[in-house]
Amino acid sequence: MTLKLQKLTKTYGGAKALDGVTFSVAPGERVALLGHNGAGKSTLMKIVLGLIPFDGGTVSVLGAAPGASRQGVAYLPENVAFHPALTGEEQIRLFLSVRGEPPRQARDLLARVGLHDAASRRIGTYSKGMRQRVGLAQALIGHPRLLILDEPTSGLDPVSRRDFYALLDGLSAEGASILLSSHALTEVEARTDRIVILSGGRLVAQGSMEGLRHEAGLPVALVVTPATGQGGCLATHLPQAERVGEKLVLSCPANQKLTNLARIAALGPKVADVDVIPPSLEDIYSHFSKRDGQ
Amino acid sequence: MTAILALALAEFRIGIRNRWLAIAVGLMMLFALVLSAAGSGPTGSLGVDRLSVTVASLTSLSVYLVPLMALLMSFDAVAGEVERGTLPLILTYPVSRAQLLAGKALAHLGILTLALVAGFGAAGGLAFALDGQAAQGLPALIRLTLSSVALGATFLGLGYAISARARRPSGAAGLAIGLWLVAVVLYDLGLLAAVVADNGGAFTLQVFPLTLLANPADAFRLYNLSASQATAAAAGVSAAAGAVPVLWSALSVALWPALAFALALISFRKVLP
Numbered sequence: 001m002t003l004k005l006q007k008l009t010k011t012y013g014g015a016k017a018l019d020g021v022t023f024s025v026a027p028g029e030r031v032a033l034l035g036h037n038g039a040g041k042s043t044l045m046k047i048v049l050g051l052i053p054f055d056g057g058t059v060s061v062l063g064a065a066p067g068a069s070r071q072g073v074a075y076l077p078e079n080v081a082f083h084p085a086l087t088g089e090e091q092i093r094l095f096l097s098v099r100g101e102p103p104r105q106a107r108d109l110l111a112r113v114g115l116h117d118a119a120s121r122r123i124g125t126y127s128k129g130m131r132q133r134v135g136l137a138q139a140l141i142g143h144p145r146l147l148i149l150d151e152p153t154s155g156l157d158p159v160s161r162r163d164f165y166a167l168l169d170g171l172s173a174e175g176a177s178i179l180l181s182s183h184a185l186t187e188v189e190a191r192t193d194r195i196v197i198l199s200g201g202r203l204v205a206q207g208s209m210e211g212l213r214h215e216a217g218l219p220v221a222l223v224v225t226p227a228t229g230q231g232g233c234l235a236t237h238l239p240q241a242e243r244v245g246e247k248l249v250l251s252c253p254a255n256q257k258l259t260n261l262a263r264i265a266a267l268g269p270k271v272a273d274v275d276v277i278p279p280s281l282e283d284i285y286s287h288f289s290k291r292d293g294q
Numbered sequence: 295m296t297a298i299l300a301l302a303l304a305e306f307r308i309g310i311r312n313r314w315l316a317i318a319v320g321l322m323m324l325f326a327l328v329l330s331a332a333g334s335g336p337t338g339s340l341g342v343d344r345l346s347v348t349v350a351s352l353t354s355l356s357v358y359l360v361p362l363m364a365l366l367m368s369f370d371a372v373a374g375e376v377e378r379g380t381l382p383l384i385l386t387y388p389v390s391r392a393q394l395l396a397g398k399a400l401a402h403l404g405i406l407t408l409a410l411v412a413g414f415g416a417a418g419g420l421a422f423a424l425d426g427q428a429a430q431g432l433p434a435l436i437r438l439t440l441s442s443v444a445l446g447a448t449f450l451g452l453g454y455a456i457s458a459r460a461r462r463p464s465g466a467a468g469l470a471i472g473l474w475l476v477a478v479v480l481y482d483l484g485l486l487a488a489v490v491a492d493n494g495g496a497f498t499l500q501v502f503p504l505t506l507l508a509n510p511a512d513a514f515r516l517y518n519l520s521a522s523q524a525t526a527a528a529a530g531v532s533a534a535a536g537a538v539p540v541l542w543s544a545l546s547v548a549l550w551p552a553l554a555f556a557l558a559l560i561s562f563r564k565v566l567p
């Protein structure tokens with residue numbers, strides 16, 4: 001395992017920021033850490049990086065204690081900042097030298113994150129999204145085996161966000177493990193192998209998107225559009241359905257979806273159309289995030 | 295080592311871009327030239343060459359200016375990184391906190407040294423141009439330059455320690471100015487008061503020289519005055535200069551930088567990002 005946390009606990013003056021968190025990240029795996037503001041995501045990451053001490057449990061990073069094998073671990077902090085007087089290229093050259101890599105790679109790295117043209121401008125003149133890319137560029141230095149990315153897509157526009165996830169795909173294909181945090185499930189859905197949800201410092205759920213969807217057991221909505229003039233007739237056939245304007249909305253557990261579809265299909269020409277609407281990602285996320293009563 | 299050099303290079307660049315290099319060099323040259331021009335009157339009568347007299351006044355200048363410049367350059371070193379939020383990231387890189395501090399110190403000391411060499415060089419050049427005997431004062435000028443670099447290093451280290459303890463740049467700035475006032479102004483005033491009150495008793499004879507050695511600024515002044523031929527031309531603590539062996543003050547000047555950096559490192563290690 002690249003990263004292994006067991007019963008990790010951290011308190012800040014009596015308040016538990018992390019409470020018995022256990023999970024691990026395998027080589028090449030992309031794990032999304034989700035949670036509301038203050039859930040403990042940044043705290044967990046700082047502990048894994050060896051930046052702050054923890055109170056209980058065990059943490060193993062690349063087989064060593066946190067902070068012991070810094071060569072193989074890259075970090076992108078939340079709201080990453082740099083000295084405004086340095087140019088993007090100078091900043092990346094510094095980071096390369098400190099990692100023992102040739103500084104001449106700086107331009108290439110900046111080009112990989114789409115900052116080639118701004119490389120010789122001072123970081124003080126960069127937008128938040130551009131600083132975020134500098135942060136991403138430094139995290140790519142020296143083929144890290146574990147990337148810890150704290151809200152990496154905040155401040156990125158949708159196109160840059162897509163480019164960012166494409167970069168991550170390449171990294172994990174090369175065997176790098178990725179732990180990234182976000183407060184929105186919609187952002188990480190398609191691009192991560194596993195999701196870990198923290199709420200109030202506790203791990204409340206983990207698994208694949210499909211697994212979480214299943215575990216939440218939220219109802220599926222079947223939206224039936226009646227053929228012209230058949231609305232009233234359909235309503236009598238589907239008494240559980242709720243009328244919303246022209247349409248009928250039938251809410252049912254996921255395992256009764258097919259049965260209900262069959263019933264609707266049996267109504268034949270009375271039905272103009274049927275849409276199956278699975279629970280939204282936000283529904284699933286709030287389900288887990290609020291279950292523990294924050 | 296490459297890491298330290300790379301860190302120092304970046305810090306040096308920052309020093310150039312926020313005008314620290316220009317300000318430090320400009321200040322040193324201005325004051326050094328003004329002092330050496332002003333001290334040109336009574337040389338011949340004392341039987342001392344012009345450069346030695348200049349060194350005596352430059353010593354007084356250094357005592358005030360070098361700690362001030364060093365503290366102004368260093369107070370932001372850790373607190374500024376904490377406030378900007380740049381510290382957590384660099385701490386996840388494979389460098390130790392000692393290396394981080396060494397990189398900053400190398401750059402800041404480089405800037406300070408350039409300023410000292412420029413200022414003292416200009417003053418020395420002026421003395422040579424006006425007095426054929428000025429070469430006699432050359433060893434004193436070299437001693438002054440080296441000990442000024444050591445004095446700068448001491449206050450850089452103390453500045454880093456303050457910066458790490460204060461956590462905020464505004465607090466660190468206040469503490470830095472406070473330290474400067476105490477070390478180069480109030481300490482001497484206090485000693486003077488004690489000496490006057492003691493009226494030639496045990497304090498003046500035994501404790502006073504030690505208290506001078508304990509303060510890096512006083513040790514610096516003591517070293518340059520007692521080692522130099524220009525003692526007679528100097529005012530102030532010159533009486534004590536005779537009482538303390540040169541070796542002691544030299545030792546204090548040389549040990550303080552190490553002590554200050556140890557203090558800085560201990561304080562920096564306590565900073566949680």
Ligand SMILES: Nc1ncnc2c1ncn2[C@@H]1O[C@H](COP(=O)(O)OP(=O)(O)O)[C@@H](O)[C@H]1O
Nearest residue numbers: 012016017035036037038039040041042043044
């Ligand atoms: N330095 C600190 N001192 C005291 N409490 C802190 C500190 N850092 C974080 N916390 C608390 O720990 C909890 C988790 O914070 P954090 O890990 O930043 O959450 P997230 O990144 O998920 O938004 C919050 O309640 C926060 O107030």
Ligand SMILES: [Mg+2]
Nearest residue numbers: 041042043078
């Ligand atoms: Mg956070």
